[in-house]
Amino acid sequence: MTEAPVTPKKRATVKDVAQLAGVSAGTVSNALSGKRRVDSDTQARITAAIDALGYVPNLAARGMRTGRAGTIAIFSSMPVAVAAGQSRLGFLMEIAASAAVSAMENNVALLLIPPITEPATALGTIGFDGAILVEPSADDPYLELLAARGVPTVVIGPAEDMPSLAVTLNxxxxxxxxxxxxxxxxxxxxxxxxxxxxxxxxxxxxxxxxxxxxxxxxxxxxxxxxxxxxxxxxxxxxxxxxxxxxxxxxxxxxxxxxxxxxxxxxxxxxxxxxxxxxxxxxxxxxxxxxxxxxxxxxxLHLDEVAKLATRLLVDSIESGASATSVTAPEPALVVRGATGSP
Amino acid sequence: MTEAPVTPKKRATVKDVAQLAGVSAGTVSNALSGKRRVDSDTQARITAAIDALGYVPNLAARGMRTGRAGTIAIFSSMPVAVAAGQSRLGFLMEIAASAAVSAMENNVALLLIPPITEPATALGTIGFDGAILVEPSADDPYLELLAARGVPTVVIGPAEDMPSLAVTLNxxxxxxxxxxxxxxxxxxxxxxxxxxxxxxxxxxxxxxxxxxxxxxxxxxxxxxxxxxxxxxxxxxxxxxxxxxxxxxxxxxxxxxxxxxxxxxxxxxxxxxxxxxxxxxxxxxxxxxxxxxxxxxxxxLHLDEVAKLATRLLVDSIESGASATSVTAPEPALVVRGATGSP
DNA sequence: GGTTCTTAGTAAAACGTTTTAATGGCTTTT
DNA sequence: AAAAGCCATTAAAACGTTTTACTAAGAACC
Known part of the structure; x- marks a missing residue:
């Protein structure tokens, strides 16, 4: 009788929490976000209700309301032939790995977008709040698609000719x-x-x-x-x-x-x-x-570069600012056998 | 005069498209998804309206309605000390790179979740339809968190003791x-x-x-x-x-x-x-x-492994099935200097 | 010529949040 | 003692889709 139902139990909503805590939905929302003060007593009742019900917010609903997806995307615009095979683990993935960590620290997750045949598909199918574009060519298709859609985009690339947001490599x-x-x-x-x-x-x-x-x-x-x-x-x-x-x-x-x-x-x-x-x-x-x-x-200090890019992007998303650029740390020579003593 | 407006122009919605095409919102939705027949004439008017307005669907709204986030996540549960530094580009990223491509082919995007201090945070902040878990230890925290939340999860790991969905490595x-x-x-x-x-x-x-x-x-x-x-x-x-x-x-x-x-x-x-x-x-x-x-x-044929895992996960998300496992291709020896002729 | 089927479409509900404007109770000010 | 402020809270609106239930108009059947 008191057993859990066999049917895939519906996830608890904010209403359920509100009801159990004896408050309104809005108050629960405020308790969660901290955007408004809520009495410490009701705060306690709400948190109690939350983990009594195992409530976890529906991110899609939140996203619809706030307009934020909670993700940023990293694009490789490199031609597949170059990015494939062994090199796939190269440049882009090294940046991606580090960016994923930085993103997490800024409370967003990183979407890894591989080079694909149809760039427009990616943008129509995937939601994200900002993008990191790694070494785009001057006529990169993503560059204009993202600009047209008004998505904040930080480019990792050269200092010249680059749009507002960039981590410049020397x-x-x-x-x-x-x-x-x-x-x-x-x-x-x-x-x-x-x-x-x-x-x-x-x-x-x-x-x-x-x-x-x-x-x-x-x-x-x-x-x-x-x-x-x-x-x-x-x-x-x-x-x-x-x-x-x-x-x-x-x-x-x-x-x-x-x-x-x-x-x-x-x-x-x-x-x-x-x-x-x-x-x-x-x-x-x-x-x-x-x-x-x-x-x-x-x-090339790519971990640092990735960190800078992520930070820049998140700042821009939050502040709406759209014209900053920072310069990457100077590259350093790594001498190996092919030019030195074997 | 014909310049783009300085204000961040609101994105067109399905209603705008419907109005311009002289149909109802529902019809536009059907035209997009192809779930119901729409007359080829109105179909044409709708697509015309769509790119006249530059309409692109709001994924959050769609997600709320459909219950799909359109993303899958790949987790590294490896301790940071092992996964950091040079090895960060290793195992996990190689799988991730390949999984990203497969994911794209299945119309979902891949979220790269790095090893972080607080697993619960990741699950509360990020929305995804399914997860790939790479070589979890037996007591992996993510494993139960994901199970508790009812998220389809495919494990890349050993054949024994493993939950329903798995790509088994030998x-x-x-x-x-x-x-x-x-x-x-x-x-x-x-x-x-x-x-x-x-x-x-x-x-x-x-x-x-x-x-x-x-x-x-x-x-x-x-x-x-x-x-x-x-x-x-x-x-x-x-x-x-x-x-x-x-x-x-x-x-x-x-x-x-x-x-x-x-x-x-x-x-x-x-x-x-x-x-x-x-x-x-x-x-x-x-x-x-x-x-x-x-x-x-x-x-270890990790590209193939990643492909299998992604496919398995997507299938499970779509069908609701939750108990299949496939075996990875057999590993093959790569002899190098450290055991052979130098 | 009436009944039933299909077809293409519509209007409205629903999804689960956050936010806005309103409210009642309490304290402070005049 | 009335007016004005503040505080914690609420009810309802809004976000942009998809889906459900319904309808009108022909086509097909007997």
Missing amino acids: YRKMASLLCDHLVESGARRFMLVTGQSARASNIIFREVYTERCSTLGMEPEVIVIPEAAGEAGAQAALEAHIASRGAPDGVLVPIDAMATGVMAALRSHGLAVPQSVKVATRYDGLRARSETPPLTALN | YRKMASLLCDHLVESGARRFMLVTGQSARASNIIFREVYTERCSTLGMEPEVIVIPEAAGEAGAQAALEAHIASRGAPDGVLVPIDAMATGVMAALRSHGLAVPQSVKVATRYDGLRARSETPPLTALN
Whole structure:
């Protein structure tokens, strides 16, 4: 008789709590949110009722009323070919992991949105209060979709041309560090292997590289590969390049998937790393470290970057402010076997 | 004059669309969901109205009505000490990355819930339709919290003792593969370094190891370390063990964070890997690969596991069924320098 | 030609919160 | 002692959907 009903018992609502505590629904709401004072006596009755009934608020209902979803989303706009496979655990996920923790500390949860074919789908199907966009290209589809929908968005990317909310990465510094290091390691004729898209990383690395070349009196050798071609594309392109123009004594290859291809190409030509060729990449992730020898790379302090981005986003959601940007910590060189003593 | 208004223009609602299309709200709803037939002519008027107004449904409202949040959550219940640092990008994130894609394909989004201090907080603050729980220990707090709330939950873990919904991993096979391989690589006195918690991985590896010992006539040497002690704990413990009992010629150390500690201990004793000691770990992640030499490990097919788990969860949410389990693909050995030719 | 079926649509209820405006009781001020 | 303030509380409105019960108009049946 007093047994729990077998039917999937309906969850208690705020009304049930109110009734049991002998107050009105509004008071229960106030007791929960603390937005208005409630008498300490009734407060006690309410909390008693709450865990007597095992009440847990219906978030959808709350969200409808408050207009908040209680979540933020992190987007990867990277082409699938680059973000897939081993690299999937790279850049984006490292940021995501750290952002998830920060989000939690700010009482929101993190939605992980993978690169998908149809960006519009994601936005129509999923509700969130703000978005973090990681290294979008200049013409990123999400960027305008989010802007059109009025969703606060913080971009992790370059300082220039960027919308109001951003954590700016110093790409110029990244490229400089790596170029300088290659020179210091003894490379006198090193080349650049980079992606084709309008991503800041590609553009600025090319700029800095060509600047360095003229400073050093070195003839620029650049291979540009569509991101979609990925590892195999880089390997093929470099092999062709070496066959026609000879081997460089260093390669700067910012995209880690392509770095793997570069290493394969060097191996197939019998070129020893680091003895004959030095190799450096940008992101110090799984790929960089699982090469033999492991690749020199940069510590981008992504955990800190993620923390900053989350904080910025949450602040903006709460305050409505929409024009702040902070700069990420300076990248630091991580010297590994591919440019140093093995 | 034709500029966008400065005020944060209210989003169009289904009523606005209905009015513009000259129909009722209910019809618009049906047109969107396809749950009922609507005349192709009115259908056209409605879609026209929709993108004339830039209407996008309010997910919170829909969620309240349907009782669906449109999200599933993935939980890490691993102690922070183990899940932090380099390992954060490991096991859990690899599953999460793949689950995010699968989730998207099933029209739900994935919430990434990091290990936090107060599990109850997460459940009170975040709404989701189902949960994926990765390798919970037997007394995992989330397990009962989720069950109490009636949230469909699929566990990725061992076959025994597990609740209704599960993707079962074959721990016995994992342990066997690694033990056999160590023996084949020439190890005659290899030890086990493992964690203390009631996690299936710990328990079953210990079982299999001791079984193997008696089969082989090998005296078992086991070091058990609290997970919280992590890398440093493993290093200290192994150093002490070697000092008092001499060096083994092989180490099976399932938890990758501890494997790093083990390698450090071996180095500090001047023991060459793989010449004097073979080392194998379980999860083939960043840590295993960035050791020198890289560690032999297992391909656990985590992408496939994640896909299965997501599918299972979505099915259960939709059908209400709550008692299925599928088995993960068999693990496969990945031989690396730490047990083979360098 | 009356009855029953289908079809495409509508109006209104319901979902569970938060918020707004109103209320009654009590204390303080004049 | 009346007026004015404050306090804790309440009833009801509002949020934007989906769903339910109902209707009107033809089509089909006999």
